[in-house]
Amino acid sequence: IGAKESRLAYGHVLVSILAILIGALAGLTQTLIRTGVIPEIFGYYQLLTAHGIMLGLVFTTMFIIGLLYALLAKSFGRFEAFPTRVAWLGFWTIIIGAVMVTVMILANKGTVLYTFYAPLMADPLFYVGLVLFVVGTWLSSFAMFRMYADYKRDNPGVHPPLPAYMSIMTMLLWDIATLGVAATILFQLLPLSLGWTDTVGIELSRTLFWYFGHPLVYFWLMPAYIVWYTVVPKVIGGKIFSDALARMAFLLFLLFSFPVGFHHQLTEPGIEPFWKFVQVILTFLVVIPSFMTAFSLFATFELRGRALGAKGLFGWVKKMPYGDVRFLAPFVGMLFFIPAGAGGIINASHQLNAMVHNTLWVTGHFHITVGTAVALTFFGTAYWLVPVLRGRTLTKAMNKLGLIQAGTWAFGMAIMSYAMHISGLNGNPRRTGPATYFSDALTREWIPYHVMMAIGGTILFISVLIFVYSMFNLSFLAPKGEEEFPLAETEEAAMDTPRYFENWKLWITVTFVLIAFAYTVPIWHLIESAPPGARGWVLW
Ligand code: HAS
Numbered sequence: 001i002g003a004k005e006s007r008l009a010y011g012h013v014l015v016s017i018l019a020i021l022i023g024a025l026a027g028l029t030q031t032l033i034r035t036g037v038i039p040e041i042f043g044y045y046q047l048l049t050a051h052g053i054m055l056g057l058v059f060t061t062m063f064i065i066g067l068l069y070a071l072l073a074k075s076f077g078r079f080e081a082f083p084t085r086v087a088w089l090g091f092w093t094i095i096i097g098a099v100m101v102t103v104m105i106l107a108n109k110g111t112v113l114y115t116f117y118a119p120l121m122a123d124p125l126f127y128v129g130l131v132l133f134v135v136g137t138w139l140s141s142f143a144m145f146r147m148y149a150d151y152k153r154d155n156p157g158v159h160p161p162l163p164a165y166m167s168i169m170t171m172l173l174w175d176i177a178t179l180g181v182a183a184t185i186l187f188q189l190l191p192l193s194l195g196w197t198d199t200v201g202i203e204l205s206r207t208l209f210w211y212f213g214h215p216l217v218y219f220w221l222m223p224a225y226i227v228w229y230t231v232v233p234k235v236i237g238g239k240i241f242s243d244a245l246a247r248m249a250f251l252l253f254l255l256f257s258f259p260v261g262f263h264h265q266l267t268e269p270g271i272e273p274f275w276k277f278v279q280v281i282l283t284f285l286v287v288i289p290s291f292m293t294a295f296s297l298f299a300t301f302e303l304r305g306r307a308l309g310a311k312g313l314f315g316w317v318k319k320m321p322y323g324d325v326r327f328l329a330p331f332v333g334m335l336f337f338i339p340a341g342a343g344g345i346i347n348a349s350h351q352l353n354a355m356v357h358n359t360l361w362v363t364g365h366f367h368i369t370v371g372t373a374v375a376l377t378f379f380g381t382a383y384w385l386v387p388v389l390r391g392r393t394l395t396k397a398m399n400k401l402g403l404i405q406a407g408t409w410a411f412g413m414a415i416m417s418y419a420m421h422i423s424g425l426n427g428n429p430r431r432t433g434p435a436t437y438f439s440d441a442l443t444r445e446w447i448p449y450h451v452m453m454a455i456g457g458t459i460l461f462i463s464v465l466i467f468v469y470s471m472f473n474l475s476f477l478a479p480k481g482e483e484e485f486p487l488a489e490t491e492e493a494a495m496d497t498p499r500y501f502e503n504w505k506l507w508i509t510v511t512f513v514l515i516a517f518a519y520t521v522p523i524w525h526l527i528e529s530a531p532p533g534a535r536g537w538v539l540w
Helices: 003-035 044-076 081-106 124-154 162-193 202-235 243-256 273-286 288-307 315-319 325-348 350-356 360-390 396-425 447-477 504-529
Strands: none
Touching (some): 003 081, 003 360, 003 447, 044 081, 044 124, 044 360, 124 162, 202 243, 202 288, 202 360, 202 504, 243 273, 273 350, 273 504, 288 315, 325 360, 350 396, 360 447
């Protein structure tokens, strides 16, 4: 891809690497404080906020946007001047927002956790930073939509390449999701923190947050799926099982990611059971595209295995290139995603949720979804993407270091998330600070699990240090040359991709109809039942 496009993608990836370093440091310190290994040098909740925001928002978003720019450049060729300028404007707006948020957290004026809903309150500058961050991403998505429109103008009647279609779908999902978080910040949290209002509708703020929070997890997952669908088949020497199936999975994510936020609020009294029930049912629909993805990946692996002479259902297992970090890291991520997905289905089952909600089980769940399936895929991607963007090559030594890094990450996460899941089932609450609460017989039972978490967390931190060194090496020290941008073709036998998959007006309309169905009545009830002073600002 061109130098201009590479610079744009690399700028984003570079910031994501910085964010993972800061986020991991906060994560390590926080787990050591919680276990009582080190004294409380920083507030536990302050570190927890830094950890969540740096990894869950800054690392993921910046890596994703960088990756999507690279995929669009590979799919569309050179970017025109206007979208490139908008893209850089988006980049700097995000940076200013992220710096403001970070400074506020460091100053202990933004200790509101990564979920930042009411009644926790931060300094107004924290919220202004968040607004800038979101506006920056909107500019990035606008630039991407423009690139897509330019391509369609120049290639009428042609399907956009699969990675481009998936990238556009990912940003569209993000834009619709962030409307919820923008609403709670602009109409509730910012006015309250500025002192313009003195009460806030807490349940409404949580609802608007989770309207955003659930699609957010698919915003993290979809770029990993892009790599699983389009890059991994190429790395193993195979082809994409079906272009149409892959596009349909992404379309289903757009439709079903939104009307499900209540599965994070099943224990909350302000929402009627009927609407919780509706959203639980819809949650089971959003599982389908992941099952489709699992099916498609098994098919790709099996077809490739058979082409290499493998026999039987699982003969392919012996034929995969495990010595290639571009394959191994995402593959281990997929393996983790099997129990992770099963855990998600447990969480979503209303009765079982009562057992696990607000326990460390949930923390375990998201460390093996976003923290492993997604993060390992991003690591595996970075080992070829960074050299591609920097005009360098992935050397054998760096590939080997990558395998070690992915291995230590998987090992650390396995220990840590096992301990989280099990002690969560034993009642260990999440987000409960330092070890002083280990005072009675029940809570003392959890101590060994906390030790496991601290050991796992330390191994993870070492893995991050190896990753940061590898990225430095691949950016500045590795030999110059042309690294492969691995994107697979589709199997010849696959069905043709229907045109209506690109009928954006139709799919956006259906998405909003589903949102309106799932949220209008419950939100109306929330507003109606709140005491007059707590109904928020502007609207009521
Ligand atoms: Fe979740 C809480 C339900 C997926 C992240 N989730 C969270 C939180 C986060 C998060 C961050 O219903 C905590 C939020 C907070 O701070 O409070 N989650 C689900 C469900 C799914 C799901 C139903 N979550 C994710 C993903 C995430 C993520 C993905 C990040 C990327 N989650 C919940 C619920 C809660 C929740 C409740 C609230 C809990 C509470 O009470 O607070 C589904 O999307 C999962 C579907 C996935 C599958 C797996 C498919 C497997 C594949 C791999 C194939 C492997 C191959 C290799 C081919 C069905 C695709 C095979 C090789 C061999 C050799 C065998």
